[in-house]
Amino acid sequence: MKKLDQIIQGECVEVLKNLPAESVDVIFADPPYNLQLEQGLGTDKLKRPDGSKVEGVTEDWDRFQSLKSYDEFSQAWLTAAKRVLKPNGTI
16 A cells, blocks of 8 residues: 655656555656757757747657657556546646
8 A cells, every 4th residue: 555645756657557546646747849950059940939039858768769759658658547546636
């Protein structure tokens, strides 16, 4: 039995596999956004409406081999999250 009111850290899909279905009230997620913007960081395309530059991410945790692998990762963690979230829960 898991204790109530705790923060669990770890690889999300693996951690979520160990939780009972419909047992979580809130999921706070900050997943990788696949922002490996290797080209064009200085272009007008990558500027916010206020004119500030969009910064890419260079760390390994945000690196995917392809859009397909990023989509597969996103599908896996969202499916796992949906399974453990209570019907009236929030993400």
